[in-house]
Amino acid sequence: MGRYLIPLVLFIVLVVFLAIGLGRDPHEVPSPLINKAAPGFQLPQLKDPSKKFSAQDMRGKVWLLNVWASWCVSCREEHPLLLEYSRTAAVPIYGLNYKDQREDAIAWLGELGDPYVLSASDVDGRVGIDYGVYGAPETYLIDRNGVIRFKQIGAVTPDVWEKKILPLVKELNGNKFQGIN
Amino acid sequence: MRPSRLLLPLLLLCCIAPVVNAKEAQSSADDPAIEKRLMKLSQELRCLVCQNETLADSRADLAEDLRREIREQMKAGKSDQEIIAFLTQRYGDFVLYRPPVKPTTYLLWFGPFVLLLAGLAILFRYVKQRRDSINDQPLTNEEHARVAELLRPGTGKETA
Numbered sequence: 327m328g329r330y331l332i333p334l335v336l337f338i339v340l341v342v343f344l345a346i347g348l349g350r351d352p353h354e355v356p357s358p359l360i361n362k363a364a365p366g367f368q369l370p371q372l373k374d375p376s377k378k379f380s381a382q383d384m385r386g387k388v389w390l391l392n393v394w395a396s397w398c399v400s401c402r403e404e405h406p407l408l409l410e411y412s413r414t415a416a417v418p419i420y421g422l423n424y425k426d427q428r429e430d431a432i433a434w435l436g437e438l439g440d441p442y443v444l445s446a447s448d449v450d451g452r453v454g455i456d457y458g459v460y461g462a463p464e465t466y467l468i469d470r471n472g473v474i475r476f477k478q479i480g481a482v483t484p485d486v487w488e489k490k491i492l493p494l495v496k497e498l499n500g501n502k503f504q505g506i507n
Numbered sequence: 508m509r510p511s512r513l514l515l516p517l518l519l520l521c522c523i524a525p526v527v528n529a530k531e532a533q534s535s536a537d538d539p540a541i542e543k544r545l546m547k548l549s550q551e552l553r554c555l556v557c558q559n560e561t562l563a564d565s566r567a568d569l570a571e572d573l574r575r576e577i578r579e580q581m582k583a584g585k586s587d588q589e590i591i592a593f594l595t596q597r598y599g600d601f602v603l604y605r606p607p608v609k610p611t612t613y614l615l616w617f618g619p620f621v622l623l624l625a626g627l628a629i630l631f632r633y634v635k636q637r638r639d640s641i642n643d644q645p646l647t648n649e650e651h652a653r654v655a656e657l658l659r660p661g662t663g664k665e666t667a
Contacts (some may be wrong), residue, residue, distance in 0.1 A: 355598065
């Protein structure tokens, strides 16, 4: 019996490691930008390109930056949830329209509804590269000081919204009052 | 020709087709030196969309954008180190096919050698134990007598 114990333990360890490895999504690459300053940008607004939108404008606010495109299938999947969340006004959602055609993007919002306070056009994907975007949708939660606090790769799910984003938003908004007192 | 005879060549064709389809990443030949540097560097970098492809081989949109970015930075006189730093700041060490040696990757880099040493130690111990167990138990006088008895020719007894 004793002589089988060590191989058995090694086997179980191996199985546990493999099981963890299989359970992971290889597309979820940990972002090095968490707890770093959100890269600055200034881009034309999607609906009115004569106006600019800059990350700097959002200082002092807790906000979500959602990377989307009309060609992105998962964005379509995520969209009804974003619409619902935008109605609760828990946190303002801004869009980064990533590598898209302006007309397509506007038509997409017209057809499905617009959950965004506004969207900025990143036509050539340069801001996307600065944010480490490698697949839409991606969502960044940015705090008052312009620091990225959370990144969701892939569609936001109700689970992520309830358990990750909302508690963090609450915490980050709470900090303001502590700061003032 | 029986269908099964057709099957093998057809299957082989299936293996060839993707290779034929996969084109090399386009290289604009405006500056051969930079293109050469770009190819060399991007072979060390992972495309984040199709993760088992290098940035040099991938035809994903993002890979093309990143190659464009690298090309521009090279033209602006950035060194390979600076460009790698630019990419790892945004995408993490995951873009590197050769992960850097640091505390979180010690297990990755040194784990195999630790396993090798552990294996050698176990092997050494096992061999030594085995040798010791042979040496430590010489035959007793009775056993020697029994061996001699068994080995004596012409007793007619095959088994004890």
